[in-house]
Amino acid sequence: MPDGIDGSDEEALIEYVNAWVIDQGLPAGQVLFELTDNSGRAVALLDLAWPDGLQPGLSQPVALLIDESGEILSPTNQQGYRCFTSVGQMKEYVEAEVLTTVEPQWSSSAFS
Secondary structure, eight states: OOOOOOHHHHHHHHHHHHHHHHHTTOOOOEEEEEEEOTTSOEEEEEEEEETTTTTTTTSOOEEEOTTOOHHHHHHHHHTTOEEESSHHHHHHHIIIIIGGGOOOSSOGGGGO
Protein backbone atom coordinates (compact mmCIF):
# COMPACT_ATOMS: atom_id res chain seq x y z
CA MET A 1 0.00 0.00 0.00
CA PRO A 2 1.62 3.25 -1.09
CA ASP A 3 2.61 6.35 0.84
CA GLY A 4 1.73 8.19 4.05
CA ILE A 5 3.29 11.09 5.95
CA ASP A 6 6.85 11.95 4.94
CA GLY A 7 8.72 13.83 7.65
CA SER A 8 8.03 16.21 10.49
CA ASP A 9 7.18 19.18 8.22
CA GLU A 10 4.37 17.25 6.56
CA GLU A 11 3.18 15.94 9.93
CA ALA A 12 3.08 19.50 11.35
CA LEU A 13 1.14 20.71 8.31
CA ILE A 14 -1.43 17.94 8.71
CA GLU A 15 -1.81 18.72 12.42
CA TYR A 16 -2.27 22.42 11.55
CA VAL A 17 -5.02 21.67 9.01
CA ASN A 18 -6.82 19.32 11.36
CA ALA A 19 -6.74 21.95 14.14
CA TRP A 20 -7.95 24.64 11.71
CA VAL A 21 -10.88 22.45 10.62
CA ILE A 22 -11.84 21.81 14.25
CA ASP A 23 -11.65 25.57 14.94
CA GLN A 24 -14.25 26.04 12.18
CA GLY A 25 -16.67 23.83 14.14
CA LEU A 26 -16.18 20.82 11.89
CA PRO A 27 -15.16 17.28 12.85
CA ALA A 28 -11.52 16.24 13.08
CA GLY A 29 -10.12 14.31 10.17
CA GLN A 30 -8.53 10.89 10.41
CA VAL A 31 -4.75 10.99 10.13
CA LEU A 32 -3.24 8.20 8.01
CA PHE A 33 -6.62 6.85 6.95
CA GLU A 34 -6.43 3.48 5.22
CA LEU A 35 -8.55 3.56 2.07
CA THR A 36 -9.88 0.17 1.03
CA ASP A 37 -11.55 -1.11 -2.11
CA ASN A 38 -14.88 -2.97 -2.18
CA SER A 39 -13.20 -6.24 -1.23
CA GLY A 40 -11.58 -4.66 1.85
CA ARG A 41 -8.08 -4.60 0.36
CA ALA A 42 -6.04 -1.53 1.33
CA VAL A 43 -5.34 0.61 -1.73
CA ALA A 44 -3.93 3.84 -0.27
CA LEU A 45 -2.89 5.53 2.93
CA LEU A 46 -4.39 9.05 3.00
CA ASP A 47 -2.58 11.79 4.92
CA LEU A 48 -5.78 13.27 6.33
CA ALA A 49 -9.32 12.17 5.51
CA TRP A 50 -12.96 12.74 6.32
CA PRO A 51 -14.51 9.51 4.98
CA ASP A 52 -18.00 10.68 5.98
CA GLY A 53 -17.42 14.20 4.67
CA LEU A 54 -16.73 17.42 6.53
CA GLN A 55 -20.46 17.48 7.22
CA PRO A 56 -21.17 13.80 7.89
CA GLY A 57 -24.05 12.61 5.77
CA LEU A 58 -24.31 15.91 3.90
CA SER A 59 -21.06 16.20 1.95
CA GLN A 60 -18.80 13.90 0.00
CA PRO A 61 -15.68 12.32 1.51
CA VAL A 62 -12.65 14.63 1.58
CA ALA A 63 -8.91 13.95 1.64
CA LEU A 64 -5.84 16.13 1.99
CA LEU A 65 -2.92 14.54 0.16
CA ILE A 66 0.39 16.35 0.59
CA ASP A 67 3.06 15.56 -2.02
CA GLU A 68 1.29 12.40 -3.16
CA SER A 69 1.51 10.77 -6.57
CA GLY A 70 -1.20 9.77 -9.02
CA GLU A 71 -0.89 6.31 -7.49
CA ILE A 72 -2.67 7.73 -4.44
CA LEU A 73 -4.91 10.30 -6.16
CA SER A 74 -6.45 7.91 -8.66
CA PRO A 75 -7.99 5.33 -6.28
CA THR A 76 -9.01 8.09 -3.89
CA ASN A 77 -10.89 9.94 -6.62
CA GLN A 78 -12.41 6.68 -7.87
CA GLN A 79 -13.93 6.13 -4.42
CA GLY A 80 -15.70 9.49 -4.57
CA TYR A 81 -13.31 11.56 -2.46
CA ARG A 82 -12.80 15.22 -3.13
CA CYS A 83 -9.01 15.44 -3.03
CA PHE A 84 -6.85 18.43 -2.21
CA THR A 85 -3.10 18.54 -2.73
CA SER A 86 -2.54 21.87 -1.00
CA VAL A 87 -3.70 23.43 2.24
CA GLY A 88 -4.77 26.59 0.41
CA GLN A 89 -7.09 24.66 -1.92
CA MET A 90 -8.67 22.82 0.96
CA LYS A 91 -9.21 25.95 3.06
CA GLU A 92 -10.83 27.70 0.07
CA TYR A 93 -13.20 24.75 -0.35
CA VAL A 94 -14.10 24.70 3.35
CA GLU A 95 -14.70 28.46 3.46
CA ALA A 96 -16.61 28.69 0.17
CA GLU A 97 -18.63 25.48 0.12
CA VAL A 98 -18.81 23.98 3.60
CA LEU A 99 -18.95 26.82 6.09
CA THR A 100 -21.67 28.57 4.11
CA THR A 101 -23.95 25.60 4.77
CA VAL A 102 -23.03 24.84 8.41
CA GLU A 103 -25.86 25.49 10.86
CA PRO A 104 -24.98 27.77 13.80
CA GLN A 105 -24.27 25.94 17.05
CA TRP A 106 -26.66 28.09 19.09
CA SER A 107 -30.36 27.76 19.76
CA SER A 108 -33.07 30.34 19.30
CA SER A 109 -33.86 30.10 23.01
CA ALA A 110 -30.68 32.09 23.70
CA PHE A 111 -32.46 35.13 22.26
CA SER A 112 -35.72 34.72 24.20
